[in-house]
Amino acid sequence: MGAGWLFLFAVLYSAGLLFGMVFFVIMFSDLESDYINPIDLCNKLNQFVLPEYGAHAFLSILFLLFGQWTAFLWNVPLLAYNGNKVFKKNHMYDATEIFRTLGGHQKETYFKLAFYLLSFFYYLYRMIVALVAENP
């Protein structure tokens, strides 16, 4: 019973994260085309950085607690990457450097976007598999 609900939750959760990343991408392209200034951009995005990391970490821990090893392992690399950034204290966007680092930020955001998209479909698949297994 648990696995089905867990993955249903994960599907919704990763959809949320997916939208978050789309928001990041839009904001960065706004910056590029000068619709927003870097100070506002950083103030806005920095509010969402830690919640996003936290949400991702929370989901990973849920997988760990429920013993979903494959799902957990799938998330470990990103978890480590985020953790490393927080540890080194460079997870926040710095308005003074943003134009120098913009390319890197964009790449990272696109990567995460792809990651959450794949996660979404994977969780969906796992949810269906779990539901089918529970109600034959």
Added chain:
Amino acid sequence: MATPAQQLPQGWEAEWDANNQRYLFIETATGRTQWEPPVDQGIQPQYSENAPGAAEQPVHHGKRRQYAAGQTQAYYGGGESSLDPGYLAGTAAQPGGAQLFTPGLVGENQFASQQTQAAPAPGQAPQYYAPAEPEYINAPGFQQQPAYGQPVDNLANQFGQMGLAGQKQFQLYTTNLLTSPPDPRDLHIPPPEIRLPPNASAKIPLALILTPYRSLKEGDEPVPVITDTVIARCRRCRTYINPYVQFIDGGNRWRCCMCNMTNEVPQLFDWDQVRNQPGDRWARAELNHSVVEFVAPTEYMVRPPQPAVYIFLIDVSNAAVSTGMVATATRTIKENLERIPDEDGRTKVAIICFDVSLYFFSLPQGTTEPTMLVVSDIDDVFLPKPNDLLVNLAESRESVENLLDKIGNMFQDNHIIGSALGPALQAGFKLMVSVITVRLSVAKLWSCRRVCPALVPERSRTGKIPKILGTSKESGLLQAAVPFYKTFAIECSRAQVSVDMFLFSASYQDVATLACLPHYTSGQTYYYPAFNAVRSEDAIKFAHEFGEVLAMPIMLEAVMRVRASRGLRMSSFHGNFFVRSTDLLAMPAVPQDQSYAIEIQIEETISTPFVVFQTAVLHTTCYGERRIRVVTQALPTTSSLSEVFASADQVAIATFFANKAVERSLTHKLEDSRDFIHKTLIDILIAYKTSMTSGGAGASGQLAISDNMKMLPVLVLGLLKNVGIRQSTQIPPDLRAYAQALLTSMPSQLLIPYLYPTFYALHNMPPEAGTIGEHGVVLPPPLPLTSERLERHGLYLIEDGQTMFLWVGRDAVEALVRDVFDLPGYETLRGGKTTLRVLDNPFSERINAIIQKIREMRRGPYYPHLYIVKEDGEPPLRLWALSALIQDRADVLPSYQQFLSTLREKVSST
């Protein structure tokens, strides 16, 4: 080159201009003059065309372009292009002011004949060819050019004249670096005219080195101002009208030189509003000058021009008072109050002192007695009083002076250690901002500070330093340790507040973190390690520099935007400002003589014959007028790689490298930045070898580079050995951070000596050195920077624009020591900081004249210290002086020969 007189078309005369070492061509009928040899009557523009509304024929396009080529030289472009009004007396030297064709301004002698024949009517002035470059105007006078520059200029000019109507020919000379030692005089050769390749094949970096606000020295002419607020701009790309646009359609429209958009000429463009009659379009400054200033109409204002507000934050903790910093600072402020720009009488000042509390001074009108208000709650800073803290300088001058006199005594016995710089800055900021909301604004925030504030968490890294120095983690020390100074800088930038910092400390105080604030608010950091006002040299240096900074006219509330032709993209910006969008730089204040480097990428192949760069600085002058300073530069393109190499500018490339190295040392590591510079240099050499030398023949025996870039390797070596970049475990992080701040903000004129110091032998200087010559004090010939030149009985001067070393050899004869230092012999001489007294003998007078000249000849507020270094004196000072001789081997750093041989190995192994 043969006398051009024989080849002239009818009606022309050639006259040799001795000042500029080139021929001046005069059309006898009209008195029109030009530097380019006249071609044929057929393609000479007719004067009638100069009348308003006349069509411009396509023929002129070619002419224009040629003019563009001339312009680039004026601009002193570099990094294969760059526009550096700041550097090089050399560029200015050759046209020497006589390049102005405005009838009233020409030098009398060379134009005497012309004047008698027919002085052109003002309306008819042949503005086509009148490149009255503000660069020239602003450039330092000819007197700064050492005499030896002359023949070279001459050569260069003749060179330039070889091409006739078309683009000038470029001759590429290859130099073998291994056999030609660097000659310091080569740095003063005027840079070649830049040619751009259509793509990035030459490996030479492309950057714009820009000093938009240069100080006007004696003899410099101000930038022309257009007062009628008719500002013609391209509808699409917003380019300002400039000398490179093309008038079409009977002069009713103009074609933008960047995007080819056709625009209407504004109706009042041909109307002289002063005299209220039709004016001469060709007399308009924006069509004749590459640097102009428009008076901006109200569309260019977010709010009315704001008066300048100066707030002084003075640290009055124990250490600051006991070293005499407070006394020197208050005295300097008092002495310079009248020099603070205040033409319109609106400038406001406030003084805040701080230790662990903040001390505000209220100066109510009608009384000269200041009231002190103490705020000791620094966790949540507030202003103790809504008004009277900020007073009008002109109205309350006396009370401000009175207050400044008192501050010294007030805090004389202050034993409080520690200072709350952060809260003090916030208070200063609040004071400004609170005022803005009422009616006024903004400007410069000065802070004089001494010790690490115990209250701002920046001590965190102090303990770890010795272990980190020299390792790959060292670059961490050069980054901001606490985010406060960055976030606060952003707030300041938004509120148009610029901060200059004067730092004094013997112990570590994290200059790297503090320097963020001036960096992002386009101020400047000044650092006086181990300052003590008891030593008069320290006090003089600080007072001089602080005074200069106070007196400096500044641009306020500025934004700078750089536009360029299609295919070019500004990829990164270096200098003191905040990047507000992809091409917009926010600068709350633009101090004079600060340089900015803008890296440019050629993104698509350029097919046009020339490209245009335009920099616009929208600013408020310090007397409350909104203006736009527009700097336009056109560079011809070429498909020939040899022209690209022959036109590269080593000084600009070195300036760009300095900026790039500092950037990389912050984002990567110090080693990475050194490797990057090294690798870029090798790439240039390889590109040169593969494309310009015949199949790499004799590859082992030579290291080839074009003649105009032969100083580049030694400049790069100088950069790699500079305090800001050097590999060493000995350099205190504060000094390194300060050196980096200098590297990214100094104009080339100051930067090049900082990388490649000047070295003079004084004991055997030629008889005219140190005496007043035609162009001021004559300097002795510079020597190559190697200790081989140090003789045991000699007296030498090494200077890099920031410090001067007077090196005394151990066998210096008694007469010399007596003449210069008034001491009986070498043994009694003491090394260290000193002021050299002028003694009553010609040798002492000459040496003092040289030192004085060196202190004055460059732009910027810096006042170098003079150190006496004895050959057998204290090792640290000796080593410091010797480290300026960059062609020597020092510790792990290679000598110039070793450096070249590693370069050769790398180049020939590919």
